[in-house]
Amino acid sequence: MTIGEKLKVCRTENKFTQADIAKEMHVSRKTISGWETGRNYPDLGSIVRLSEIYHVPLEDLVRDDRMLDHFEEQRKNSLRAEKILRATYWINVVCAILEIIDNLRPNGFHLALIPLVLMINLALLISYFDKWYKFKEPFSIVKLILTFIVLFIIFTPISIMNHDVIQALPHHDAYFISGMMTARLVSAFLLSVSITVIIFFRSPHK
Structure with missing residues (x-):
């Protein structure tokens, strides 16, 4: 049966x-x-x-053999998802560090693909995150939102007033500067999301 x-x-x-x-x-x-x-x-x-x-x-x-097979399949899927979650978490840490360095531009350092990699990795990380119960309490959500806002306030001036933007101001028209500012705001936004995820989405070590 x-x-x-x-x-x-x-x-x-x-x-x-x-x-x-x-x-x-x-x-x-x-x-x-x-x-x-x-x-x-x-x-x-x-x-x-x-x-x-x-x-x-x-x-x-x-x-029931089929039920036992189902549980075994669930276990394998859970282990696979946990490995992907851990990998994407640490990739996110590395990308966040590189994006901070990119914003500071030491010795002209620049990695144009980091924001794209960061965005794709964040989407993958969030899709595999399964501990949403951590945010059931309103206070937890408020902490997460406030953390993001504070980080965005910190990183926005750092991102906008970097060396490349300052150098470009006298030499380009308003459209170019506007596009560059938008790109820098996106960078600040992604960096703020990334660090918020680092703080709140870390899985405990087993």
Whole structure:
């Protein structure tokens, strides 16, 4: 018997409807139906909760080769996602350092591709970040936003008033200067986001 069939039998024996279980589990009735028909599988936390609701041993529910295969696949995917998250986090650290150096322009140092690499890496990092529960409290969100604002205020004048901009002012028209200023503001924005992510998105070492 598959886990879906077991869940359906347990539910009917306890005289619950799918809507009853959906309400208890804080999911949709369609989700419960999907579990029972085998279209998808509940996660381990959900199975533990279902075993409590139905008063059946946990091992009786998970004794299903397909379910065990599913958990193994989940474990592999989770490990892969964690590796990608850690890699993108440290790439972000390196890119942030290079972007700060680029803004200061020591000895004419300049890496034009860093903002693009930083933007792509940030998008990848955020897409793999799975600990959004850290920002459930309003105070956590306020701290994150205030940190970004402070960083943006700090980096904007540094980015705009760098050596290249100052040198270009007497020699180019308003359109060119406007474009350069916009690029420097984007740089300050990306750098502020990057450092905010470094502060708040770090995963604890296992």
